[in-house]
Amino acid sequence: MRNRIAVILTTLAATTTVTAVAAPVSATESKITAVVTTFQADHRFSNAITYDTDLVPAGALAGVGVETSEKDTVTELEVRGLVPNREYGAHVHVKRCGATGEAAGPHYQHVQDPKQPSTDPAYANPENEIWLDFTTDAQGAASTRSEVTWTFGDRRPASVVIHEHHTSTAEGKAGTAGARLACVNVSF
Ligand SMILES: [Cu+2]
Secondary structure (H helix, E strand, O other), X not given: OHXXXXXXXXXHHOOOOOOEEEOOEEOOOOEEEEEEEEEEOOOOOOOEEEOOOOOOOOOOEEEEXXXXXXXXXXXXXXXXXXXXXXXXXXXXXXXXXXXXXXXXXXXXXXXXXXXXXXXXXXXXXOOOOOEOOEEOOOOOOEEEEEEEOOOOOOOOOOEEEEEOOOOOOOOOOOOOOOOEEEEXXXXX
C-alpha cells in the first residue's frame, strides 16, 4: 500500500491541474481505501482543509491510505509541501472536516473513554487510537503509519486531523497535540 499511495502522490505532484483524486480499491482479503488531495483554505472546495496556511500551506498534498483486514487496521498518511524539518501531530477523528478544526470532533477510540474529552493515557494512546505523528524532511514531506489490532465495526471515523506538535502521552494531557492545523476527509 505504501507504494500505491506514493505513486499517486508522485503523479499528483507532477500534475498542476488535478486538485483531488479519490481512489477506493478493493482487494480479496482486505479492504483498501485511499484518498489523495490538496489542502485548500475553503472547506467547501476540497477534501483537505487547512486552518493555518503558514504551517499547512494551501496547495500542499495529503494522501491517506487505509487497509482493513479481519483483525487489524493499517493507516498511512503522506504529506508534501509542509514546513521543512518540523514536527506535526496527527490522528484519526470521528467526524468529517468542517469550517473550523473543531468540526472533526474527538479522536476515534476503539475502547471509548467514559470521560470525554479523553486525556487518560489508558484510553488516549496509540494502541487504542490511531496516531499518525510525523516530522517533515528538508523538502517538507513526510510519511507515517499506524497499525492497530482492531477494526472499526459499526462506529467509523471520518477524518485525519493534523496538529501543531507531536502528541502528548502525559497523564491529563494524553492525546493532545496543540491546535488543529488541517483536516482530511477519509471514507474509512
Ligand atoms: Cu487529533
